[in-house]
Amino acid sequence: MSVSTQTTVLSGHSIIAGRETPGNAGTTRGIDPATNAELEPAYTLIDEAQLAEATAAAEEAFESFSALDPETHAGFLETIAANIEAVGPELVDRAATETGLPKPRLQGELARTTGQLRLFARVVRQGDHRGVRIEPPLPERTPLPRPDLRQRKVPLGPVAVFGASNFPFAFSTAGGDTASALAAGCPVIFKAHNAHPGTGEIVGHALTEAVAACGLHPGVFSLVYGPGASIGQALAKDPAVKAVGFTGSRGAGTALMATAAARPEPIPVYAEMSSINPVFLFDSALRGDADEFARAYVTSLTGSSGQLCTNPGLLFVPAGEAGDAFLTAVDRALAGAEGATMLTPGIARSCRDGIDALGAQDGVEVVARGKEGATENAPAPVVFGTQVPTFLSNPVLQEEIFGASSLVIRYGSADDLVVAAARMEGQLTASLFLSEKDLPTAAPLLPVLERKVGRILANGWPTGVDVGDAMVHGGPFPATSDSRTTSVGTLAIERFLRPVAYQNIPDALLPAPVQAANPWHLNRRVDGRIELAGDSAEDRA
Template sequence: MTTTTTTLTGHSILAGREVPGAGGTTRAVDPATGEHLGPAYTLLDEAQLAEATAAAEEASASFGDLDPQAHAGFLERIAANIEAVAGELVERAGAETGLPAARLNGELARTTGQLRLFASVVRQGDHRGVRVEHALPDRTPLPRPDLRQRKVPLGPVAVFGASNFPFAFSTAGGDTASALAAGCPVVFKAHNAHPGTGELVGRAVTDAVAACGLHPGVFSLVYGPGASIGQALVRDPRITAVGFTGSRAGGTALMATAAARPVPIPVYAEMSSINPVVVLEGALRGDVEALARGYVASLTGSSGQLCTAPGLLFVPAGETGEAFLAAVERALADAAGQTMLTPGIAGSWREGVDALGAQEGVGVVARGAEGSTQHAPAPVVFESDVPTFRANPVLQEEIFGAASLVIRYRSPEELLGAVRRMEGQLTATLHLAEEDHPIAAALLPVLERKVGRILANGWPTGVDVGEAMVHGGPFPATSDARTTSVGTLAIERFLRPVAYQNLPGDLLPPPVQEANPWHLTRRVDGRLQPAEHTEGDRA
């Protein structure tokens, strides 16, 4: 059992208070050994959950109008608090997930980095979408009123932790960071597979709330039975939006609940994706061995438990395609299974692999070796052809883990037809040489309608956190193709526009006041006026 210098309580944190749950208990399991980890975590019932959402609603007004410097400082304090317990976090997360320390250290750095990135967004303030149109009393045939617009926070946001990213898509991960940056209090539903990791990060956020003098309802960490307490959280009338990363079944269930409320709310769910990779003829005239190694590395990293893993690969039929598959077989021979996140996820992977392998017209290219720990199945690559792919929807189902399907295509036209039949995805990748550009040009407009990110001569795993990233895509990859859950654009999910017409100047909120006291980027009478940069702003 892992030990840390911090004593874990096993309780939820409701607006700064440690609260034992009245709805039973759960324990984390070390997926490498099957050992149960302490402490037992108490689960909230619905009445206790309401304490968190009520506190979040009480915090909304003051937190939503926080000035940029204080707001950015709060996000930076969270990052510093997380870094102060980095060693404990990596140790506990490793025990709860089976992920190696190198992966977890990188993920932790990504988590604190995106908090600081959102702090810079808050300081510059262009996410507030401020527009000012001065009155034109002499305009004909009708005068124009004084109009001012800004974006305001939606209100309390429910965020659900992901199984596969105990830091970057968890307690203080991208959904939480972007919601807090938008000025929305967060009620975070911890993932029961890594509760100790969640508590340590939850304390870091709670301590930052207190240190910055904010209303304690700005953040709560709740533990509860996944289905019942999650549904109750989305039904709660004080919750105004939802951030979710997980299965299609889980995401669509939350979407249905949110849509059935008396006042429906948006659910920003990242769900399933098989991230097609298209290998064109010209790419196979290069180093085929390196191409195959890159494919296998992308497929097997983190045991394939990444939402951007390449679950589908198109390759030309014929000699060049055969050479590539032979290289894949050689590369996979050196790959062993890695510990999967939970026994349940490993079991679902095996069921998915068995189901795909049983389909008519599907064969096995190669298998790796079983891993040395429990729940570390051998990675596998299957193969089929375009007619089978188009006829059988099972071939488009995500298998969460290191399993992929290669589809052989006989012509560019057959390839285009197959791509048109795909479901919505997070990513699509093209491996090509200059001679392939005409085919790629025909593929691009089709792919733009199917995915949120298009890559060339790379691999989809590894998502940069920055200004231009899109981590989203058409359903069923996500519930809303207009958004992203990674990058600074993610903040837009939790804001809405409000216009002020002819309000007296002393009643206007700071972002739209004439003097621009917060020094925000604004559009005034149709012209962009950049922010007045100060130390700490984005250059």
């Protein structure tokens, strides 16, 4: 292990509305998956009565937090980012120990997490997500006059967020779901991931201190450690909670969806779950350096021990010489690759089970296999191979194996690709490797892929998700529970908003975004046309 720069004394407790709260329901411990050693401290787990304190505080915080002025609101997100950066080195150390992920990867992820908070702060200041629409009154309209109508989006209410094990920063305590819910104006109750409890606590303190520093109601954020699924179910059932953000397995995600749908008041669940991310190689794309191409594939496949939602799990390779040469190169590239420590013993076990199950299917064979890693929980990466008809006839071949496992499908014609794509479940991504002359062949695949995935890439591997304005990290079920949105990028904020219309309401009662004077300088849709803030009469004056 590296020399620790850790300075925070970890308490091992939940933080409920700003207060360290020892739990009444037993303890859990993080473990170092490279050695299976248990880590200090033990983490106390809360019971349902303690959880109710967190949700009640969030409910209480909602009114003031949801009405925050843009400058204070954006400053809050920026303070969280700064506070996280201030403990960056110890965060990376702790996360590396708890997750087995390499430090450079974690450093990059930390930068993504703080960058995301700052990006969302810019959106909060700019304000287009507030969706202001104005229809001035038309008293002379026949047969009926038009009233004064003003629309804006308001936050849904407190949001329950469940973090992912595979992104201890970017999809965890202050990750995408938390950041987008806070940017929308929703208090967050974060269910800590028990696989990285110390990392969660350090981030939780950074966030809690930002709440205090910005003078916000302490109920704006709580971090709770609880006994696995039961506390998660209780959280999703709590009447104060108005939406759920989740990243994790299909089983856990669909369980949350069922719970949310069965509530007396059903609520939206944004669950990012399962994807095998098909990659389509066109013949000409394989005409270059087969070894270089194979190495890029193996890098995408084995990075973070394959534990990425956008891992290339399915590879369509043309029959014939170029495809053969590519697979020989994959065999060479993978032979030297060693398994890397996975996040938890349970995940490593599931990965091995998945690999065994896939290898046992009729018509599926091993194309290439790497070596077991030297640490614990480091299964050998593997690439399987099959043919299109086998893929079409056996749904097991579409099941995600979370880890460095991929299935190559040899295909004969571009029609095969359209047929296979049409039969696929929903995915986060689809990738095409093609050259200029493949465009006419690839064109019929595009509309099929648009119905199946959230992001289509050309000549790039699906791992690596840019956090920006145009990103979609989402897709039809089972990739996510709700294809109408994204869990990465600025559009994610809109998941936690709903529209409200104001009809003939006196200006003095209107909230700032829809007041006549436009005090927040928002772009607004007036009479059906966008009016940029700089173009309004007031701004010109």
